[in-house]
Amino acid sequence: MEASHQTSPRPAEFFLLPLRLAWRQLRAEKARLFSAIAGVMFACVLVFMQLGFRAALFQSTTALLASMRADIFLMHPLTTASFRPETLPRVRASQTFALPEVRAAVPVYLAQAVWRNPENGTRRPVQLVGFDTEAGVMDLPGLAPLIEALKRPDTIAFDRRSRPEFGDVGKILAEQGPFKVQVANKQMEVVGLVDIGASFGADGNIVMSELNFRRIARERIANTVDLVAIKLAPGSDLNAAVARLRALLPGDVMVLAQPDLVAHERAYWENATPIGFIFAFGSLMGLIVGMVIVYQILFSDIASHLKEYATLKAMGYSNAYLGRTVLSAALLLAVLGFVPGMLFSAFLYDVVGKATFLPMGMDVERTLFIFLLIFGMCASAGMLAMRKLRDANPADMF
Amino acid sequence: MQPVLIEKLSYAYGTGALARPVLREIDLVVEPGEIVLLTGPSGSGKTTLLTLIGALRGMQDGTCRVLGQELAGATEAQRVELRRRIGFIFQNHNLLGFLTSRQNVAMALELHPGLSERDRLARAGEMLAAVGLSDRTEYRPGQLSGGQRQRVAVARALAVRPGLILADEPTAALDKQSGSDVVHLLRELAKRDGVPILLVTHDPRILDVADRIVAMEDGRIIDPEAEAA
Incomplete structure (x- = not known):
C-alpha cells in the first residue's frame, strides 16, 4: 500500500x-x-x-479406568468400553509370567448389579469391580487401609464419589461403623470408602475381592475375566515389556499401558458417541x-x-x-x-x-x-x- | 516552482454514453504564498477540482502537479504521501468527537516521523494558542462553539506545516462574525508561514481575504485573471 x-x-x-x-x-x-x-x-x-x-x-467416563493404577493391562480387542467388556481367558494372566519383569498379574472382573439404597430402599444399578485386592497390583485411591477388612466374606468398599442416590454411605459408616447393604439380593457389608468417581457408564462403584465378586455374580464363569492388571518389577522398561507381551500373547488380547487404556476408553466416548x-x-x-x-x-x-x-x-x-x-x-x-x-x-x-x-x-x-x-x-x-x-x-x- | 500547476485538466463522472463532464480543459496556477478563492455556482465543478488537487480522487485527462508531485498516473501510495503535505479544512469541522482539541491537532502530527508524543502535544498546544484557543485545549468538540471547532480544524490543518492549504466552504456552517474571524485567522497564519491557500466558497462576505479570485462556471474557468482587492 x-x-x-x-x-x-x-x-x-x-x-x-x-x-x-x-x-x-x-x-x-x-x-x-x-x-x-x-x-x-x-x-x-x-x-x-x-x-x-x-x-x-x-x-x-474414564474415572474407573484412571483409578486402576497398575502398569499394564490386558483387554479383549473387541471391548469398546469398560461398561460392556468382552471377556478374555483367565489363563492369559498366568501366561504373562513368562516375562521375568512381570511381578504380578491379577484378573479384574467388571459387572453391574442392583444396589439397594440403605437410607430409603430404592434400587439402582451399581458397577462392581472385583480383583485380588491383596496382590497389591492395583493401587486404587483409598484402598490400601481396607485390604485386611476386604478379606472377610461378603465385604465391599463403596466409592464415596458415587451419586447421592445410592444413599449417604459415608455418613452411615462414620456414625455406626461397617453396616450391611443389599447388593444383587445379597447382604454385603460396607467396610470402607474408596475414591473413583461417577461416570456415564456407572453412577456408582463398589470394590471387592475376587472371591466376594464371585459370591455376588454367581452367573459369571470364573475362567473368563474382563481385564488383567499387570505390575512390573521396579526399574523395568514399560514400553519394552508392552512390546514383548504383544509378541508373546495370542490375538485375543490387547496389551495396553495404563495411559493407553484410559485413552482407549476416552476414544470410545469421543468418537462412537455424539x-x-x-x-x-x-x-x-x-x-x-x-x-x-x-x-x-x-x-x-x-x-x-x-x-x-x-x-x-x-x-x-x-x-x-x-x-x-x-x-x-x-x-x-x-x-x-x-x-x-x-x-x-x-x-x-x-x-x-x-x-x-x-x-x-x-x-x-x-x-x-x-x-x-x-x-x-x-x-x-x-x-x-x-x-x-x-x-x-x-x-x-x- | 508553483505549488499548483494545472494544464488541460478534464474530468467526467460516469462512463460511455452516460459520461457527464464536470471539468473541461482547466488551466490554473497557484503561486507560492498566494491566497486564491474559487467561486462559482453549485455544479460548476469547483469542489471536484479541489478533490483532484487534494489527491483524493484519481485523475482522468490533463496534468496536475501539486507540490512537485505529478498526479496523472500517481499511485495510491504517492497520493497518500502527498496528502500528508496538504492541510485540509472542510465545510464541517470533522474533528474526532472522542478526542480533545489538543489530541485532534496532535493526530495530524502522528503521520510525521521524528516527533515524540511530547513534541506533538506541545506543537498542538502552540497551534491552538495561535488560533486563540489556549484555554480550550482539553475540551472535546462537543463542548465548543461552531466557530471554535472550525478554529481547531484550522490549527489541525496548519500544524503539519503544509505546503498547501485546501479549504472547502469553511464558513458555510458558521455565522457571519465567526466565519469572518476564521478566514481572517487562516489568512493571517498562512501569510505568516507563506503557505498558499486554495479556498472554495460562494460566501460573498469573505472575498476580501483573497489575493486573487477565480470564477468557475459549467466546468470552465471564466475569467482566470480576475483580480480582487
Missing part, C-alpha cells in the same frame, strides 16, 4: 498509536462498550461451559453469536464515524492504519470480555460441579485455548467490519 517508513517512524508506534486511538474511541461511548463486552463475555462463558462439560464428561460433536457444536454456536455481536458493534462504530475516518484518510492516514485501528478495537474487546467471562465461568464451574458431581475445573490449557478462540472470534469480526472502511471515501468529504 505505501512505504512503511512513512507510517511507522518507530516500530512501537506502528501498533500503539492505532491501539490508543481504538481505545479512546471505545471508551468514549460507554453504553456501546459495555454491550460489546457483554457480548464477548457471553460467548466466552458459553464456550467455557461447553468445553468444561465436554472435558468433565470425558474425564468422568458427545464430542455436541459440545464442539455448542462452542461454535457461542463463537458465532459472539462474532456477530462484536461485528455489529465495530461496524456501527465505523459507520457512525465514517466522516471522521474519511477525514483521517484525507489527512494522509492509510487504509492499513485505520485497519489496524479496527483490529485493535476488536482485540481490546477480546481482552475486556474474556477476563470477566473467565471469572464468571469459574464461578459457574463451581456451581455446576456441585450440582452434577461432574469434575468441572479451570485448567490452564483450556483457558489459553478459549482465549485464542475468543481472540480469533474478535479478530474475524474486525476483519469483516474493516470492509466498511472502504465506504470512508475522502473525495466525498467536500
